[in-house]
Amino acid sequence: MAENKLLEAFNRSSYPVAGHGKRTVGVLQEALATVDAEVDSDVYGSGKLIEDFQAKMADVLGKETAVFFPSGTMAQQIALRIWSDRKGLQKVAYHPLSHLEIHEEDGLKKLHGLESVLLGEKDRVPTLADIQKLGDDVACVLLELPQREIGGQLPEFAELEAISAYCRERGIVLHLDGARLFEILPFYQKTAAEVCALFDSVYVSFYKGIGAIAGAILAGDESFTKESKVWKRRHGGDLISLYPYILSADYYYEQRVPKMAQYMEEARELAALYNECPAVETRPEVPVSNMMHVHIALPKEQVEPIFVSVCEETGVGLTASLREVDADYCYFEVSIGDRYATVPKEALRKAFALLSESLGTVAR
Amino acid sequence: MAENKLLEAFNRSSYPVAGHGKRTVGVLQEALATVDAEVDSDVYGSGKLIEDFQAKMADVLGKETAVFFPSGTMAQQIALRIWSDRKGLQKVAYHPLSHLEIHEEDGLKKLHGLESVLLGEKDRVPTLADIQKLGDDVACVLLELPQREIGGQLPEFAELEAISAYCRERGIVLHLDGARLFEILPFYQKTAAEVCALFDSVYVSFYKGIGAIAGAILAGDESFTKESKVWKRRHGGDLISLYPYILSADYYYEQRVPKMAQYMEEARELAALYNECPAVETRPEVPVSNMMHVHIALPKEQVEPIFVSVCEETGVGLTASLREVDADYCYFEVSIGDRYATVPKEALRKAFALLSESLGTVAR
Incomplete structure (x- = not known):
């Protein structure tokens, strides 16, 4: 058949x-119908429209600053590149079925020259024990919550806390692939900021459970997000106007996170x-x-x-x-x-x- | 002051x-008002909406195929990377004030490991003589028509033809930075396809003279554009939905190219x-x-x-x-x-x- x-x-x-x-043009038309035609576009990452949304998301995620990206692929490669450069190490660790490993045509390796270390087993979430086995040559661990390719599984929150404490103690940077972060908050019974507090940097997406058009936020401290903007330009993601994505992200965020x-x-x-x-x-x-x-x-x-x-x-x-x-x-x-x-x-x-x-x- | x-x-x-x-949200609202709400989104580079526009632009530019990109920065780095890989050479040549040299935070160098050779002088357009001075280690020459940073200057069309013939003879790939290609056709009294025929690959933009929201087309033969889609994914530019840019590009293209x-x-x-x-x-x-x-x-x-x-x-x-x-x-x-x-x-x-x-x- x-x-x-x-x-x-x-x-x-x-x-x-x-x-x-259905993913139709009507989804964007609905979001834009709520916006005044005279509202100014963002311009290459500046302007009230983008800055307000970035500030709102920084606040939601409990991070100092946030940057809007056209995609999570771009945002996460950049996050890992920044951390690797800072550590002077080329290796980053994540689940064998991470988006970076199976859906990005090896952009991390081909564009950034980074190497991946696959954490644990394909059919379960990474554990503290998996992370404890990593060598000293790993700059950063990326955890995806929930682990999408195995149906959206999660570690216990206590396990996450133990992983975070271990990484901090060992000087390993911890990055959150939170493509579906808002979707797991009811299970953990935590705020987004409480989950994100365990991580040094965080990516969230707006077209999964939130159902907007496209787009992502990368959040962290100011020196991190400032550097991420330079890489965003290098990637060709610093568009003159990202507002179609930003406005719809904000509109559907308000509708669906509750x-x-x-x-x-x-x-x-x-x-x-x-x-x-x-x-x-x-x-x-x-x-x-x-x-x-x-x-x-x-x-x-x-x-x-x-x-x-x-x-x-x-x-x-x-x-x-x-x-x-x-x-x-x-x-x-x-x-x-x-x-x-x-x-x-x-x-x-x-x-x-x-x-x-x-x-x-x-x-x- | x-x-x-x-x-x-x-x-x-x-x-x-x-x-x-003014670059306001109304610019997009106007374009979207002409589109049926039930029209399906493009999905990661596929679907009628994106494929139709790509085919239309391939036809306009006289190339076999075309790919829609969120930005010219992304499209052009990728074009130069593909040609460099094929030639097995790391050097590409362009004007000292090329967008790649002064507006992209060295993405070409930092992401793709390519080296730039600056053609001719800052205050004039590159000539055939400049190109004849290049060594055998240059994979590709990029010409920007018109040369934006010096006010939008152009070589004579006969000079372009001579450059194209020379590059073909010497096996140097010729790429067109046509961010403002449609803007120069009345001066040359040529069609876009007639200009593009001198080049192996072509980039055009939709938010300069055309005045759309953002977005770019990269055109060339099928093996070139197919490879460009892999790099587009690596760059984080293969968004689930690019239609806000595509629909507005098409709308304002029709209005303003004439x-x-x-x-x-x-x-x-x-x-x-x-x-x-x-x-x-x-x-x-x-x-x-x-x-x-x-x-x-x-x-x-x-x-x-x-x-x-x-x-x-x-x-x-x-x-x-x-x-x-x-x-x-x-x-x-x-x-x-x-x-x-x-x-x-x-x-x-x-x-x-x-x-x-x-x-x-x-x-x-």
Whole structure:
């Protein structure tokens, strides 16, 4: 079955369960409709529009200063470069499935000449013990909270505190990949600033759970963010106008950060439904943010038609795609957003009854 | 006198003569108002929205393919890196006042490890003779048309043809910094494709004469642009959504490219007015695009109050700032856009009568 058959069914579904909505031009139009046409653009990183948002985010994250970047890829490479230069060391450590390792075409290595040390194992979050095994030649450890490529898993907060204390004692810089930082605050029952206090520098994204257009913030002390602006220009990220991203980031931040606890509860409800189906388990079993991975111990070509049928017969779009792990195993990612609350409970119940029954047939 | 007194007077003026208008959020709102809210975002460089615009620009520039970038800084570093890698040489040549040399915090050197060879002299455009002096260790020559930092000067088209033929014969790659390419087509009386045919790769910008929000196109053959997309991701420029820039680039491209001949004629009219004033000369004397530099052989602190007075007494904003060259010399840049045509001729005549008289007083 063609991949796009599932995508097409999902796109036609009455009740897609994941995300906030389609990524259309309307998302930006809605945000801009709230802004006066006479408001001045930012200009190469200066101006009230960008400076106000940077100050707001510095405050939220409990850091001295913050800089708006077009992307997290750019912001994080730059953070690691700055710390490496300061330490005079070329190695940085992160999870084997970090965005930097698998989604950035080795920009860190090809542009900055840095080397990566992979922390711990692919299928779990890094531990203090992993970090204690690092040599003296590592400038910086990057922790991603939650660890996206394994379904959004998190260490205990006490473990984080121990890691932070250890790194400070040993002079290892600790950087937070907080692409989904706001999404985990309800689980930790901490403010963003309380989490960020454990780290020397922090990146957050605005188009994951917040659902804006694009863009990122990098925060830290003033000498760090000042240096990051020089690298931002070198990367070609110091655009004359970043306001389309900034204005939408601010608009959707205000709308959705207060709903992160709701999204997590909904993710937990959905995970429970999945975990009752034959051959299915979610990671984490109980979500700690708005996201999870749904693993199915069956061949993708058997599972795909089932999700298409569920979609077509109940109107509930559970997923737009399946990723094959091997001949007997597939999975997909779910991130809960505004859409979940609009799915009628009865439709959801019917969808899972059908899914469970159909998977049971092939799993036998 | 504080720099911002002139800026403030300019910002309050009834008839600013340069540019299209203020860089406000309204510029984007206007472009987006023409787009259906249901149009899908581009997604990491894919999707109809970005692919259609790239195909349109490839066609306009007469190249096989084109890639949209958030900035020219990113696009051009990447172009030079690709050509250098292919040649196995680390040196690239360009004008001493190239954007790469003076406005990018040495990104080309710090991120890509390339070395620059400065072509010819600061105050004139590079010639074939300059290029003939280059050693065998230069991978690529970048020509900027027009040469912005010297007022937007151009070589004769025949000289360009000779340079292109020489580079092809010698196996030197020729790249066009066409940040203001559309602005010079009326002078050369050529299509964009006819100019670009002399070059192996081309960059064009959308927020100079075109006046969009930000963004750039890099064009060349398919293997070149394919490689450029990998580097775009490494730089952190492969954003999930670039549509705010693409849609506005397309909107203002359609509006303003047909007016480039008008802008040039207006720049020439304005230059003639300046060249009649004491101590003033424009570079070029007769503009070859919509831009020029206005040089004044007088101290900045004497000139600044004169421009403030002209602005306050006639309502005509001639410039928002002056750059000091030395104690006896200053200059400013003018780029003509939509505003010029809205300045009443009588106000302009009065402004230049006052400017000429006032400069005559201090120049004595």
